[in-house]
Amino acid sequence: MSTDNPAVKKSLYTPFNIMVGLIFLVGAVITALRFTKGLGAVTNLSDNNPWGIWISFDLLCGVALAAGGYTTSAACYVFGLKRYHSAVRPAILTAFLGYSLVGFALLYDVGRPWRLPYPFIVQSGPSSVLFEVGLCVMLYLNVLFIEWSPAALEWLGVKWQGLKKVRTVIVKMTLGLTIFGVILSTMHQSSLGALYLIAPSKLHPLWYSSYLPVYFFVSSIAAGLSMVIFEGTLSHHYLHDKMDATYLSEHDGVTMGFAKGAALVLAGYFLIKVVGITMDNNWHYLATKWGAWFLVELLGFVALPCFLYAMAVREKNLLMARVASVITVLGIVLNRFNVSLVAFNWQLAPADRYFPSWMEIAISLYIVTLGVSIFWFISSRMPIFYEHPQFKEHETAEFHEHKLKKHPQSFGH
Amino acid sequence: MLRRTFLGLLGAAGMGAALSKSALAAGNQHFTGHPGSFGVLFDATRCIGCRRCEAGCNQVNGLPRPAKPFDDLSVLDVKRRTDAKTYTIVNRYDKIPGAAGPVFRKFQCNHCLEPACASACFVRAFSKTAQGAVTWDESVCVGCRYCMIACPFEVPTFEYNEPLTPRIMKCTMCYPQIMSGQLMVPGCVGACPTEALVYGKRDRLITAARERIYKYSGRYLDYIYGEHEMGGTSWLYLSGVPFKALGMREDLGVTPAPELTSGALASVPIVAGLWPVLLIGIYAVNKRKDKIAREERLQAVAEALTKAHADTEHKLERAKTKAEADQKAAIEKAVKNALEEAAKAETQEGD
Numbered sequence: 001m002s003t004d005n006p007a008v009k010k011s012l013y014t015p016f017n018i019m020v021g022l023i024f025l026v027g028a029v030i031t032a033l034r035f036t037k038g039l040g041a042v043t044n045l046s047d048n049n050p051w052g053i054w055i056s057f058d059l060l061c062g063v064a065l066a067a068g069g070y071t072t073s074a075a076c077y078v079f080g081l082k083r084y085h086s087a088v089r090p091a092i093l094t095a096f097l098g099y100s101l102v103g104f105a106l107l108y109d110v111g112r113p114w115r116l117p118y119p120f121i122v123q124s125g126p127s128s129v130l131f132e133v134g135l136c137v138m139l140y141l142n143v144l145f146i147e148w149s150p151a152a153l154e155w156l157g158v159k160w161q162g163l164k165k166v167r168t169v170i171v172k173m174t175l176g177l178t179i180f181g182v183i184l185s186t187m188h189q190s191s192l193g194a195l196y197l198i199a200p201s202k203l204h205p206l207w208y209s210s211y212l213p214v215y216f217f218v219s220s221i222a223a224g225l226s227m228v229i230f231e232g233t234l235s236h237h238y239l240h241d242k243m244d245a246t247y248l249s250e251h252d253g254v255t256m257g258f259a260k261g262a263a264l265v266l267a268g269y270f271l272i273k274v275v276g277i278t279m280d281n282n283w284h285y286l287a288t289k290w291g292a293w294f295l296v297e298l299l300g301f302v303a304l305p306c307f308l309y310a311m312a313v314r315e316k317n318l319l320m321a322r323v324a325s326v327i328t329v330l331g332i333v334l335n336r337f338n339v340s341l342v343a344f345n346w347q348l349a350p351a352d353r354y355f356p357s358w359m360e361i362a363i364s365l366y367i368v369t370l371g372v373s374i375f376w377f378i379s380s381r382m383p384i385f386y387e388h389p390q391f392k393e394h395e396t397a398e399f400h401e402h403k404l405k406k407h408p409q410s411f412g413h
Numbered sequence: 414m415l416r417r418t419f420l421g422l423l424g425a426a427g428m429g430a431a432l433s434k435s436a437l438a439a440g441n442q443h444f445t446g447h448p449g450s451f452g453v454l455f456d457a458t459r460c461i462g463c464r465r466c467e468a469g470c471n472q473v474n475g476l477p478r479p480a481k482p483f484d485d486l487s488v489l490d491v492k493r494r495t496d497a498k499t500y501t502i503v504n505r506y507d508k509i510p511g512a513a514g515p516v517f518r519k520f521q522c523n524h525c526l527e528p529a530c531a532s533a534c535f536v537r538a539f540s541k542t543a544q545g546a547v548t549w550d551e552s553v554c555v556g557c558r559y560c561m562i563a564c565p566f567e568v569p570t571f572e573y574n575e576p577l578t579p580r581i582m583k584c585t586m587c588y589p590q591i592m593s594g595q596l597m598v599p600g601c602v603g604a605c606p607t608e609a610l611v612y613g614k615r616d617r618l619i620t621a622a623r624e625r626i627y628k629y630s631g632r633y634l635d636y637i638y639g640e641h642e643m644g645g646t647s648w649l650y651l652s653g654v655p656f657k658a659l660g661m662r663e664d665l666g667v668t669p670a671p672e673l674t675s676g677a678l679a680s681v682p683i684v685a686g687l688w689p690v691l692l693i694g695i696y697a698v699n700k701r702k703d704k705i706a707r708e709e710r711l712q713a714v715a716e717a718l719t720k721a722h723a724d725t726e727h728k729l730e731r732a733k734t735k736a737e738a739d740q741k742a743a744i745e746k747a748v749k750n751a752l753e754e755a756a757k758a759e760t761q762e763g764d
Contacts (some may be wrong), residue, residue, distance in 0.1 A: 040573030047496055047570040050561035078692050080699030111556015111571070111579040119535045121596065123553045129674050130559045131535035132681055183688045187681055194677035198533055198563045201665050213677045 020369055027366030030359045034108055042359040049345060049354035057364050058105035060192055060336040062098050064216070065329065067224030068231070069095025069144060070178075070185040075261070077178045086247040087254045089151060089384045090235060091228050093375065096144040099137065101371045108363060129194045136188035143181045146170060154391055155382040167391070190217035196339055204343035206285050206294040209276040218269045219332055225262040226305075226328035229255050233322050239379055244386030252318060259321035261310045262328060266306035275297055290343065297338060301331025328369070339395070444669070446643065450545035452615035452647035453586070453602060454622055455519050457659060458632055458749040459609035462489055462505050462517035469604025470501045470521075473590055492660070495520060497572045500584040501601055509658045517660040519610070521601070522547060522568045522584035523639060524647035533563035537636075538581070545615065545647040546588035549581050565643055565665050586647070615647055620649050642670025646704030668697070 012044050017100040045052050072091035075081045115122075120138070125131050153167040193216030200208050209215070232251060236243075243251075277283060285291045308324035311317070341354065379385060468483035470476070477498050481488050489505040501521035509516055524547045530643065531539035536553040539560065549569075556579050561569045572579040596603065598612040619640060626633045638650035642665050645750035650656065657663050 034576070036576050038572075038574040038576040038579065043573075045571075046572060047494065047561065048567055050558035050571060059479060074692070078696045078699075080696070080703065108526055111558070111575070112554070114576065115536075115553075115555040118553055118555055123536045123538075125535040125537040127532050127671060127674075127678070128535040128559070129678065130533065130557065132678065134535060179689055179692045179696075182692055186684050186688060191677070191681075194674060195559070195562070197674045198529055198670055199565070200673065201565045201662060202562075213680075314736070390621075 003324070004285075011117065016268045020373065022286045023362075023366050023369045026362050028372075030363055030366075031108070034363075039109075039111070042357065044354055044357045044360065046354065048348060048352050050249070051340060052354060053341070053356045053360050053364055054105055055111040056337050056340040057333070058109075059102055059335050060340055062102040062105070063189065063192060064220045064223045064332050064336060065227050066095040066098025066102075067220040068227040069147075069224070070181045071221055073147065073222035075257075077175055078182070082255065083226055083250055084254050084257060086244075086250045086385075086387075087228055087232065087258075089266075090231065090379070091224075092144060092147045093151070093378060093384055094227065094231060096141075096148045097371050097374055099144055101367050102137065103141065104370075105364075105367050109213070113151060129191050129197070131194065131210055133188050133191045135324045136184045136191065139284060140181060140184040140188065142300070143177055143184065147177050149182065151378075151384055152384040154388040157390070162184075164363050185348070186217060189220040192216050193339070196344070199228065199344075202345055202347075203289050203339065204285075204292055204346045205282050206277070206281060207339050207343040209280060211272060211276045214272060215269070215276070215335075218265060218272065219335060222262050222265045222269060222328055224334040225258045225265065226325040226332075229258050229262075229321060229325035230329055233325075235379070235385065239376075239385060242385045247385050247388060255318055255321050256313060256316065259324065262324070263306055263309035263313060266309065266328065270302050270306060272300065273302070288344065293338070293342070297331065297334055301327060301334055305331060310345060424449055442644065444527060446559060446615060446647070447541070447543045447545065450543060450615055450647065451586070452524070452545055452614065452618050452649060454611045454613070454618040454649045454651065456609050456611075456625070457516055457518055457650065457652040457654070459607045459608055460503070460517040460519065461609075462486065462503055462515070462718070463606065464489075464503055465606060466501060466519060466601035466605040466610065467499070467501055469583070469600040469602075471499070473587060473596060473600030473603075474585075476500065489517075495568070495570055497570045497580075497582040500582070504660060506654075506659055509654045512654050512658075516654055516659060517651075518650075518661070519601070521648070522586070523566050523642075524584075524586055524672070525643055526645040526647065527643075527669035527671055529563040529565060529643065530560035530569055532671040532674065533559045535559070542588060544588065545649075546586035548585055548588050549583065550582055555579060562668060565670070606747065617647070621650070622649060625651060643666040643667070646673075 030042055030128055042053055043054075068091040072084060076084045076088050091297065103116075106116065110116065116134075117129050119125060119134055129284070148168055150167050153163045157163040157167060190213035193212035193214075196203055196208065196212055197210065213320050232255060236251065277286075286295065305324040305327040308320055308327065312320035312324060383391075460716065464483045464486065465691075471478070471483070479499070489503070492504050493502045493503055495502055499691070502517060503517050503519050505515045507515045524541075524545055526541070528547045530540055530541060530549075531537070531541055531547065535557070536555060538550045538554045539547055540550070543545050555572070558569075558571055558581075560581060561567070561571065568583050572582065572584045587596050590596040591599070602610040602612040611621070613621075619637060622637045626635055626637075632653050633651055634655065636652075636656070638656050639646040639648055640662060644667060650661070652659060655663075
């Protein structure tokens with residue numbers, strides 16, 4: 001640990017760190033403004049536009065892009081794709097931080113943040129989709145915390161031996177936690193779309209559909225898979241020295257495997273979007289300017305990455321898979337913005353429409369920066385991209401067992 | 414038909430959750446409002462745009478005084494909406510085809526029979542009272558503003574400049590004042606000089622509205638706005654010009670808001686019930702596949718070993734046999750040689 005300190009001191013005044021410091025400073029000032037002058041002082045929200053980018057980006061995109069947690073752990077532990085094991089921890093950490101920051105962002109957005117537990121402890125409104133979202137997100141945040149905790153316990157276990165036992169208990173709960181996590185994710189990912197079901201008169205028909213919950217759920221799987229690829233690329237670049245041989249040897253396999261999965265999911269997503277238009281017979285809207293914008297989303301950010309992913313798998317082209325992952329992630333962001341902002345309140349006069357203030361954007365940027373910083377802090381200290389040497393054997397005990405069984409037989413005769 | 418029936422049942426369940434204490438209370442029924450509940454009938458053909466209703470509302474609700482006084486009619490030159498300091502406004506609509514002069518329309522909460530705001534609220538801060546008013550409870554509101562997203566009439570407003578205790582502000586149909594006996598009719602209705610506003614039981618107001626349409630058929634459109642919009646509202650409107658021309662949405666439909674989300678909400682327990690079955694099933698199938706593959710691998714190895722072993726023994730046996738045969742041949746050859754040599758020696762000796 002002591003060897004870390006000079007390195008930290010050396011890198012304190014890099015342009016990157018200065019920028020991060022500046023973002024935190026601006027964030028702190030706006031935070032003070034928000035809690036002394038009110039939402040009106042820092043946002044462009046109005047009585048016609050009660051939800052801005054703190055909901056569109058921080059909540060809707062945040063939750064969708066944190067879907068890598070449940071998709072990766074389900075692939076590894078439920079669907080039996082054990083080769084993806086090394087991708088689970090980074091994905092779980094991302095999801096845990098993502099959801100934590102969603103909660104953090106809500107503290108800014110809601111009027112009385114200390115009342116956020118009220119739906120669960122004071123008075124519940126179970127007829128509200130938001131109640132369902134809140135309940136699932138709250139429970140899932142706890143699941144993610146437990147799923148992430150072995151990494152922290154291995155790190156702390158070096159000093160406090162007693163924690164190793166806690167870790168062993170938690171590791172035994174992996175399958176249960178994974179299944180619970182998939183259930184909760186299915187519910188709240190879809191419910192985020194269901195939030196808008198109540199406002200058919202406000203959302204443009206091309207985006208409004210009774211299938212909205214299904215769209216949000218299916219696209220979250222594509223988002224999760226793509227985020228794992230995209231983040232893996234970034235981590236590979238910046239955290240290479242923290243990765244062990246297993247992570248590095250599995251990395252390309254994870255990318256290609258997830259690319260194949262994403263191609264399939266995107267193809268399915270494309271089809272159900274077309275089904276939605278057909279069911280409501282909304283074809284004629286495609287000839288309007290809203291239709292053009294809808295086609296940009298559907299062709300440019302769903303069909304195109306789907307095709308690129310499929311090509312990448314066929315040609316075994318890692319770069320193409322990475323490009324496709326970036327387009328998919330952007331496409332999910334675009335979709336969430338379209339549903340919650342661009343095509344929402346589409347009938348309002350241009351003067352009444354919403355555009356975020358620079359302070360709203362700054363707070364969102366501040367929250368993302370906070371997330372990246374904590375990710376950096378944790379993954380450069382805890383066993384995220386590598387298996388802790390003390391616990392390595394335990395993880396692969398099953399594998400060793402077979403080896404041992406085989407050896408005596410082969411030499412027995 | 415099956416899907417329709419299913420969704421209908423889900424809708425009933427959702428409505429039950431929104432309006433009654435038991436989720437199972439509602440059957441296959443259509444809710445038409447609490448019996449004997451009150452409402453207000455607004456008649457656009459009688460409204461003269463004097464803004465007295467705005468003044469009355471402002472006074473009885475103790476709202477802050479606006480910058481321009483209520484008798485200043487120049488504020489009608491621009492289209493306004495309600496805000497956190499104004500529960501009701503009147504807008505003027507000029508140059509409507511078929512209308513002799515400007516037409517005025519009052520805007521406030523419509524007090525839906527099955528309110529979107531109440532259905533959307535995750536702390537049940539809104540209630541539809543038996544008297545008809547939709548009220549809001551400050552003591553539980555979190556300030557999430559989902560009610561504002563949900564309301565098809567864009568009624569609820571928010572105190573954006575309150576840093577820590579912002580409230581949702583909207584017309585209460587003067588519920589607190591009427592219940593306490595302070596008022597007999599809502600502030601706006603009491604202040605109206607032309608009887609463009611009438612307070613009464615909703616059923617009777619609908620009858621009265623129909624009578625007016627029947628008696629003065631040239632004066633009115635044959636339509637009562639609010640009778641069925643979004644499942645019906647306590648506030649009802651009569652007009653001589655299309656409602657669209659008065660800035661009112663004609664495309665809201667008649668589905669009550671709670672029904673729009675009840676199907677999605679009803680699928681939640683289904684997911685909770687089925688997903689574990691599906692996921693554990695997939696897990697079990699994979700585990701079994703792995704196990705069988707492992708067993709087959711071990712078996713194949715064992716078989717290969719046995720075969721190799723047998724092959725070796727066979728080879729050994731053959732080698733042994735061959736060696737024995739060779740040895741035998743060698744001995745025989747040696748014996749033969751010895752005998753031949755002995756015979757040779759014998760003949761030499763005989764010479």
